[in-house]
Amino acid sequence: MQRPHDEELSALGVEPGRFRRENPRAFGLAVCVKMPDGSKIYGVSRLVAVEHGLRFGSTQLLSHSDTWCGSLEDAESEIIRLFKLAAIGFQPQAEPNGKPWxxxxxxxxxxxxxxxxxxxxxxxxxxxxxxxxxxxxxxxxxxxxxxxxxxxxxxxxxxxxxxxxxxxxxxxxxxxxxxxxxxxxxxxxxxxxxxxxxxxxxxxxxxxxxxxxSPIEGQNLPDSTPTNWTDAAVQIKNLIGPHFILTDRALKMLPGNPYPNPARMFDFVSKLERAADSYFTQKGNLGAGVADFCMSRFGIEVALFDDTLSPKDVEVSGCKINGVKAIPHVKVDDAKDPAHCGRIYFAMDGVNFRFIVDHIGLHDYR
Missing domain, CATH: 3.40.50.2300 (Response regulator)
Incomplete structure (x- = not known):
């Protein structure tokens, strides 16, 4: 990674002028830890160190900032954030005699x-x-x-x-x-x-x-990826909880849905569900706007407004929720033709801190 600035070294108690020959440096580290119950957690860290810190040939670690994630996607987001500090001369390339990229x-x-x-x-x-x-x-x-x-x-x-x-x-x-x-x-x-x-x-x-x-090996297991809307409907319904609700309308849309790629739509819905879980557990305090949070954490583009819509209040289990309308939406393949352009319209319930999905499918919500 890029050499630490003198200001950072000084803040760590090091006199930059004394350590110029000691090669002050920073580097990134990512690890995967398998827990006793079989689950995995992922750690990403930036470390600052100097060579010959205690004796010749040794390395003195000055600081490290680590972040632990429960999913590979979150860890990847942290690694991407560190790329802004990558050494200028560093270029990604395949290992010599390794698998071609x-x-x-x-x-x-x-x-x-x-x-x-x-x-x-x-x-x-x-x-x-x-x-x-x-x-x-x-x-x-x-x-x-x-x-x-x-x-x-x-x-x-x-x-x-x-x-x-x-x-x-x-x-x-x-x-x-x-x-x-x-x-x-x-x-x-x-x-x-x-x-x-x-x-x-x-x-x-x-x-x-x-x-x-190029999915990472083992990241998406074949038996967990729906290949048709019958399977996708079952898996989407399994996401429902106090934080993530499907309206009567959304539930009726799932069987025989016209969106041509059920696996892709399920991927977007599941990421929205994870965002909803954060919204629920943190009582709406995401530390950023919903759109920015969803893009930075889960890679889904959310628009909060749609001037072309005048939707009715959403309806769950036959009961209308006054004043709650599904205007925010996730864009799925936004620039494609109408037969392949998808949308997930949802409402944000700021009282119960939940997302209420009213539309899953093509870009034809009315």
Whole structure:
């Protein structure tokens, strides 16, 4: 990681001038601990140390800040946060003679000028991809060289294609020939047409898509992933609790749901349920806005408003809850065509600190 600043070293009781030859340094550490009951916890830490602190050849540990997580996703979010402090020269790459990494092309868009912030996004995006053993090939201005980019996608199709709709005006120009060259491959659209997302939100969304392209072995067990809406309906209902409610309308939608990818929708619903659990246990005090919390912790994009809607009060077990309306919503594949664009609309009950879901499916909530 980057060398600790002199101010940090001084705060730790070290005189920076004396220790310049002792190589003050910081590094990151991540561990997985298997508990006696078989469960796993994950620890992520940043450590600051100096060489020859006590004697020649030794290392003196000055400080460490550790965070323990109950899920691999939360640990990954902590690691991504530390990437902002990664050493400038560090580049993710496959181990020598190890398994080759997957190649993913990312069409980020934008100009190549140095003051464009996207120029400086590339490194952190590549580091995030490295967590998943992915070589991320970022093309900064693809629409200025469409023939060459399309030629590359057709002649050597990568494992997946990611296109940011914030800056790439015509994604189909790239996705159509790629899918023709590699039928059934993953070609996802990221971002929003209005370019409202921050870099941290883009990074969280990228991480979510990369986890689907290259899941960590054992992270998603085959028997736990629904392959049809019958199974998905059962697993979604199992998420229901005092913190996470499905209205009568939402329950009726589950069997025969028209959204084409039940496994993907279940993934988003389960992440929303985890956010609801935090909202419930912390009595609504998440330490951040709901949208920011959901994106940074679980990689799901939540919009709190929808000017096109005038929904009725939600109804649970035949009883209407006055004044509680499902306007906040999770965006699932926002930039795709109507047959593949999903939404989860929910209400936030600030009295009982729970999420009440009223719609799971396509973007056709009325």
């Amino acid at each position: 997957k190649k993913v092309v990312a069409l980020l868009g934008g100009a190549k000028v140095e003051d464009d912030p996207r120029v400086h996004w590339k490194r952190e995006m590549k580091l995030v991809a490295g967590l998943r053993e992915i070589d991320l090939d970022i093309r900064s201005n693809p629409e200025s060289s469409i023939p060459q980019v399309v030629k590359d996608l057709k002649s050597k199709p990568p494992s997946a294609l990611l296109v940011w709709v914030d800056w790439v005006a015509n994604p189909d120009v790239f996705t159509a020939p790629y899918l023709a060259a590699k039928p059934g491959a993953k070609a996802d659209l990221l971002g929003t047409r209005g370019a409202e997302m921050t870099f941290d939100e883009h990074l969280a969304e990228l991480s979510m898509h990369l986890s689907e392209i």
